[in-house]
Structure formats: C-alpha cells, structure tokens
Amino acid sequence: MIHTDSLRLADWTTRGRSSAGQDLMAVATSGDVISFCLGLPAPELFPSDLRRVARSVLDQPSALQYGVPCERLKSQVVSLMARRGVRCTEEEILITSGAQQGISLALTVLVERGSEVLCEEHTYFGFQQAMQSFDAELLTVPTDLSEGLDVEAVERLLARGARPRLLYVVPTGHNPLGVNMSAGARTRLVEIARRYGVAILEDDPYGFLSYDGEPEPPLRALDEDWVIYVGSFSKLIAPSLRVGWLVAPRNVVRHLGVAKAAADIETATLGQRLVSAYLDAVDLDARLSLLRGGYRVRRDAMLGALCDNLPGARWSHPSGGFFVWVELQDSIDTAEMLPAAVREGRVAYVPGSEFRVGGARGRDCRSLRLCFSTNTPGQIAEGMVRLRHVVERLRH
Ligand SMILES: Cc1ncc(COP(=O)(O)O)c(C=O)c1O
Numbered sequence: 001m002i003h004t005d006s007l008r009l010a011d012w013t014t015r016g017r018s019s020a021g022q023d024l025m026a027v028a029t030s031g032d033v034i035s036f037c038l039g040l041p042a043p044e045l046f047p048s049d050l051r052r053v054a055r056s057v058l059d060q061p062s063a064l065q066y067g068v069p070c071e072r073l074k075s076q077v078v079s080l081m082a083r084r085g086v087r088c089t090e091e092e093i094l095i096t097s098g099a100q101q102g103i104s105l106a107l108t109v110l111v112e113r114g115s116e117v118l119c120e121e122h123t124y125f126g127f128q129q130a131m132q133s134f135d136a137e138l139l140t141v142p143t144d145l146s147e148g149l150d151v152e153a154v155e156r157l158l159a160r161g162a163r164p165r166l167l168y169v170v171p172t173g174h175n176p177l178g179v180n181m182s183a184g185a186r187t188r189l190v191e192i193a194r195r196y197g198v199a200i201l202e203d204d205p206y207g208f209l210s211y212d213g214e215p216e217p218p219l220r221a222l223d224e225d226w227v228i229y230v231g232s233f234s235k236l237i238a239p240s241l242r243v244g245w246l247v248a249p250r251n252v253v254r255h256l257g258v259a260k261a262a263a264d265i266e267t268a269t270l271g272q273r274l275v276s277a278y279l280d281a282v283d284l285d286a287r288l289s290l291l292r293g294g295y296r297v298r299r300d301a302m303l304g305a306l307c308d309n310l311p312g313a314r315w316s317h318p319s320g321g322f323f324v325w326v327e328l329q330d331s332i333d334t335a336e337m338l339p340a341a342v343r344e345g346r347v348a349y350v351p352g353s354e355f356r357v358g359g360a361r362g363r364d365c366r367s368l369r370l371c372f373s374t375n376t377p378g379q380i381a382e383g384m385v386r387l388r389h390v391v392e393r394l395r396h
Pocket residue numbers: 039097098099100101124126170175203205231232233234239243244
C-alpha cells in the first residue's frame with residue numbers, strides 16, 4: 001500500500017482564489033467597526049410575525065420528517081413570478097437551498113469540462129466560487145457604471161466564434177456594481193442569446209427590491225427556452241431559511257432535480273413549509289412596500305453621504321439591490337487601504353479587486369463596493385465620514 005503525507009485533494013483546490021480581504025472582513029463585523037462589507041438584510045426589516053408562523057408549522061405532525069418538495073410553495077412561486085411578468089408552471093420550478101445552490105446546480109447541468117462560461121469582468125463572488133470546481137474557462141465582457149452589461153461586447157465575442165455554455169448575469173440590482181440593465185439592453189441580450197444558442201443564467205435575488213418604481217421584467221419574461229432564472233427568499237423573508245428557486249424548461253428541471261438530490265436530497269422541508277405558511281399569511285404588497293421604503297432610505301443616505309464626503313469620486317446609482325460601486329479619483333489602492341480603514345478608521349468595505357475575474361487591473365485597484373442595506377442612515381453617515389478621513393490621511 002502506498003502512503004502519502006497528506007490527503008490528496010482534487011486539482012481544482014489548488015486553483016482556489018484566496019481573498020486578501022477575508023480576514024479583515026471577519027474583523028470588520030466585530031466591535032465598533034461600521035461595516036459596509038457584506039450584503040446582509042437589515043435586521044429591523046425581518047418579518048416580526050415569523051415566530052407565530054413557525055409555531056404553527058412546527059405543530060404539524062410531519063414537521064420534522066423527510067419530505068417531498070412543497071407543492072404549495074411551487075404554486076406560490078408561480079404567482080410571485082407572475083408579479084415580475086414571468087409566465088411559468090409548477091413543473092418548471094425547482095425549490096433550492098437559496099439562490100447560491102440554484103447557481104451551482106445550473107452550472108452542474110450546463111458546464112462541461114474544458115468548456116467556456118461567459119460573465120462580466122466584475123461579477124458576484126459566489127458565482128466565481130461556484131465556478132472553481134469546474135474545469136472551465138471564464139470569458140468576460142465589460143460592465144459600465146450606468147449601462148450595466150456591455151451587450152454589444154457579448155455580440156462581438158459570439159460573432160468571433162466563442163460558444164460559451166452559458167452567460168451568467170445579474171440584470172437587476174447588480175452585485176457588485178449596483179446597476180440595472182435597461183429594457184432595450186435586456187431585449188437585445190435575449191435576442192443575441194437565441195441567435196447564437198447560448199443559455200443565460202439570470203441571477204435575480206434582488207428582483208423584488210426596487211427603489212425608483214417598478215423594475216424592468218427579468219430576462220425570463222422575454223424568453224422561456226434560453227433563460228434559466230434564479231430566485232431567492234433571502235431578501236424577501238430571511239436568509240437563514242435558505243430557500244430559493246430555479247425556473248427552467250421542464251426537461252432541464254428533471255436534470256436539475258437529479259443534481260439537487262445528489263447534493264442534499266431536498267431543501268430543508270421545515271424551511272420550505274415556513275416560507276409557504278408565511279406567504280399564505282402575509283400581505284405581500286405591504287411587505288414589499290415596507291422593504292422598498294426601508295432600503296430606499298438607506299440607499300439615499302449612502303448616496304447623500306458620498307456627495308458630502310467623496311465629491312471627486314464616481315459611483316453607481318442603484319435603483320435596486322444592496323450595493324454602490326465607488327471609484328476614487330485618487331490613485332489609492334483600496335486593497336492596501338483596507339487594513340488602515342479597519343484598524344484606525346473603524347470602517348470597512350470590500351475592495352473592488354475582490355470581484356474582478358482574473359485579478360485586478362487599472363481602475364479596479366481604486367474601486368470599492370459599499371453595502372447600504374445593513375446599517376441605519378445614521379450609521380451610514382458616520383461610516384462615510386470615517387472613510388473620508390482614511391482617504392484624506394492617505395492623500396497627504
Ligand atoms: C448576486 C447574488 N446571487 C446569489 C446570492 C445568494 O443568495 P441566497 O442567500 O439566496 O443563496 C447573493 C447573496 O447575497 C447575491 O448577491
């Protein structure tokens with residue numbers, strides 16, 4: 001028998017991205033640091049009536065047993081999707097353990113070893129993590145602070161012959177850039193995807209949170225065959241429940257279901273029933289207007305504080321989601337600035353380089369992502385004054 005010194009891990013583990021900021025982010029969630037790091041929902045906006053609903057669910061005889069997917073929840077998701085302008089049936093829905101599992105399962109079903117996957121230069125870190133174990137190449141297209149995904153760059157890439165297995169995109173409440181794609185860009189993207197036969201993986205965890213009127217319908221409202229939609233209850237109800245969903249063509253749902261059963265048998269039945277019972281009990285219009293109003297105030301506090309404290313910088317103007325993307329005018333490296341910001345300034349953010357596929361370049365180094373959802377307007381104002389002091393100290 002041959003012995004080795006340590007466990008032999010799969011090759012992909014050596015390619016795993018390390019994050020310079022991760023340790024500091026842990027520090028940032030402690031003590032008196034005002035953290036704009038993680039996209040956590042506002043604790044004040046969690047549903048206050050969830051305890052009562054949970055008690056009624058726990059009283060059901062089979063509450064703690066293995067179970068099949070909650071059919072009632074699927075029909076509730078169909079109604080939710082209709083609110084976003086999407087027509088689908090229960091057979092096209094798979095309940096998942098959060099949007100994150102939806103992304104992973106879609107990759108499992110679509111991505112082949114050695115194939116290509118298309119995404120934006122700046123993209124959700126959880127998508128990049130989910131991609132790590134696939135032996136696939138990430139192709140990128142630019143994203144603009146006001147326009148979002150560069151749709152024409154997608155067209156040029158495909159016209160040159162690239163055939164990625166899928167395009168990953170967050171069209172509403174982009175993470176990390178905080179932008180929304182326009183109606184025109186959405187129509188054009190779907191038309192391009194159809195023409196070249198490329199699947200779109202549409203990640204929409206913030207789709208119900210719009211702060212300036214109704215958001216554009218998701219890409220799935222424009223196409224039923226090429227778009228796989230990922231939804232989540234994390235921001236609508238609570239992330240600890242870990243319940244989300246996928247909408248996909250029926251034949252794809254079958255394979256997604258096999259991949260899901262292999263991963264975790266079933267989304268926690270308790271969580272599914274809780275979400276379903278909550279949706280039965282809640283006045284959804286009132287809930288959405290509470291969430292939208294609550295986050296709008298925080299978004300406005302962050303944008304106002306940026307004007308007051310970093311007037312020379314450029315930033316995105318989010319109409320949805322939790323984030324603002326900031327580009328400082330100074331040639332300050334935001335990854336290098338982070339230790340001083342946390343230890344001396346008692347304020348934290350995520351350096352822009354963390355989201356850049358393939359490593360930071362040029363102006364990524366002076367960019368940062370600020371989350372406005374977690375802190376109150378007062379804390380946001382105070383945190384931004386602290387950030388200004390850190391930037392000023394480095395400038396002099
Ligand atoms: C763009 C994006 N996708 C997916 C997720 C994961 O959401 P969930 O809690 O539903 O897994 C997040 C979480 O913040 C996110 O920002």
